Amino acid sequence: MQLTRLGLVALALLLVTLGCSAGGGSPASTTGESGARGTFVLGLGSEPDTLNPVLGYAPDGGSLMFDGLVTRNADLSLKPALAERLPKATGTSVTFTLRQGVKFHDGTPLTSADVAYTYQAVLDANNNSTIRGDYTAIASVEAKDPATVVFHLKYPYAPFLQRATLGIVPRRTLEGRNLEKAPFNTRPVGTGPYRFVSWTPGDKVVLEANPSYWGGVPAIKRLVMAYAVDDNVRATRMAAGEFDATELPPKAASRFDGQPGMTVHRVPSADYRGVMFPLDAPVTGDKVIRQALSLGADREAMVNTILAGAGRPAFGPVAxxxxxxxxxxxxxxxxxxxxxxxxxxxxGWKSGPDGIRHKGGTPASFMLMYPAGDSLRKELALAFTSDAKKLGIDIRLAGLDWDAIHTRMDRDALIMGWGTPFDPDYTNFELFHSSFSGQGYFNPGHYKVPQVDALLEKGREESDPAVRKQAYDAFQRRVHDDAVWAYLVYLKHVYVIRGKWTGVTPGVEAHDHATGGLFRNLAEWKPGS
Structure with missing residues (x-):
């Protein structure tokens, strides 16, 4: 039930007196969760479609309900998780020995059969996994004995250990089921520090600490991930005391700088924003139009004004x-x-009497979409449109929900975001290889260049770092010359946290930065003094 403003203030004061907030603050949340002993409420901007790692949920180790074979330190170095130790990835065979005594949340033991099933399920085309392309180097997975799993690769895949962050699911729960309709997708069972309690679509996911977690029981006993797509709504709810922490665009977060009991973290990332062009459309299919728009973009102004300095100009997909x-x-x-x-x-794009350029009767005009509620992308779209107008190019803006955007990406441009600091094979293969043309948010512009395909394949299949570097240098050059995107800015991810906490460890982040960013190790946070 929504509390009145007076009620919020009174309850907040009462909870401060009782000292019952996990974070040292005492928010009274519309979720009905914050303020209970040990409860922590995260305000997040995007809600997942599924909670099943096989179908693409948090494959880079950002889930708090699942563990991968390995996980990452803040500096991106790898460390063992479900694996007893890091293996030596040599040649086309990689062997993991599992940590002993690990159990799923339902009490059943983890075995190598669960690991093998997880990766086999990703590779099974019948499961329609959105991340299947990331694991195509795997030829087969062998459960050699209950504690040993062997990956047989088609070629020496250099980033393989980076891919071993994928959350492991219980085979017995999912084997033989239609994964797209499995109850597991909304009521998951993992081995992670938190176990699932409930999911209210469009509102929140509630988790509780796993009392048997192999890595130690989290200090935060109850975790609520509350979803609010609109940036301004999250900022308002954070200010009202409904959230203990949230992610915000830079300008929205600036109001919390210097506020007592609040800490603002600005974290470097490889996360970029840019304009994705549909290459088969009449105007944006012209390379000169795309090149001109990239040249005319005032990235410096975007960083200084829209990002309030929390970022840097972007010119390509590798940070x-x-x-x-x-x-x-x-x-x-x-x-x-x-x-x-x-x-x-x-x-041949000549200026007309209306100030808009034309060529062969075609006006230099097109639609640019952005997700409604994402204030940062909206502001970037407005700035890009203003810069384009100075060149005689007319851009019409459309703020839409993701369902509407999804159906129009082959004909309308879009302010998109991607990026990862882990390995250049990540996302770039799916975004620019012709085999992914038009597959949802992978290669939505239908870029199809055989030379680029060959470079991406070489980078993926070579093990020599020097050879890989040459391939990815050439790839970046060709994508730049073709102006496939107009890259605009790399972001610093901005978080606001209420109260004092130890264990908060910022690091260079990827595009997916909800529970995979600063909150990735929330199970290790402890109330500070």
């Missing part, structure tokens, strides 16, 4: 300051409108 970045693709953060206009004129 700067990573081993794999090719600096040859970097341009000036300030716009080069003169060069953009020159390109358009030379290609």
């Amino acid at each position: 700067p300051d990573t081993t794999w970045h090719n600096p040859a693709v970097d341009g000036s953060p300030a716009p080069d409108s003169a060069r953009a206009v020159r390109l358009l004129e030379e290609a």
Whole structure:
């Protein structure tokens, strides 16, 4: 039930007196959860479609309900999780020995058969897993004995251990079922530090600490992941005391700077925002239009105003300051409108009486979508549209929900976000290889270039780091030259946390940064003094 403002204040004061908030604060939440002893409420911007790792839930180790064979430290280095130790990934065979005594939340023991089933289920085309392309290097998985699992690879796949963060599911619960309709998807059973309690779609997922967790029982006994798509709504609910922590765009988070009892974390990431162009559409299918728009974008202004300095200009899909970045693709953060206009004129895009360029009777005009409620993407779309207008290119904006966006990506441009610091094979293969053309949010622009396919395949299948670096340098150069996207900014992820906590360890983050970002190790947080 929604509390009145007076009731919120009174209850907050009472809880402070009693000292019963896990975080040292005492929010009174519309979820009806915050304020109970040991309860922590996260305000998150996006809700998952499924809680099943096989179908794509938190494959990079961000789930608190599941464990992978390995997990990551804050500096992105790998450490054992369900595996007893890190294996040596050599050649086409990788062997893991499982940690002893691990049990699923229902009390059944973890065995190698569960590990083998999990990966086999991802690879099974009948299961329609959104992450199947990430694991195509696997030829087979062998449960050699209850504690030993062997992965046989088709080729020496360099990032294989990075992929072993995938959450392991219980075979006996899922084997033989239609996974897309399995009750497990909304009532999961894992081995992680938190076990599932309930899911109210469109509202929240409630978890409780796993009292038998092999890594130690979490200090936060009850965790509520409350979903609010609109950035301003999350900021308002955080200010009202409904959330103990939330993720926010930089400008929305600035109101919490310096507030007593609040900490704002600005965390570096490989998460970019840019404009995805449909390459088969009449206007955005013209490379010169795309090149001109990229040249005309004032990235410097976007970073300074929209991100309030919490980010940096972006020019490609591999983040700067990573081993794999090719600096040859970097341009000036300030716009080069003169060069953009020159390109358009030379290609026959002439300015008309209405100020909009035309070529062969076709106006330089198209639609740019952004997800409604995402204030940051909306502001980037507005800025990009303003920069385009100076070039004589007319962009019409549409703020839509994701269901509507999904059906229009082959004909309308979109402010999109991707990016990962782990390995250049991550996401880039799916975003730019022709075999993924038009597969949902993978390669939605229908980019199909055989030379790029070959470079991505070489980077995936080579084990020599120097050879891989050459392949990915060439890949970045070609994607840049083709102006497949107009990359705009790399973000710093911004979080607001109420109260004092130990164990909060920021690190370089990927695009998926809800429970996979600063909150990834929430089970290790402890109330500070």
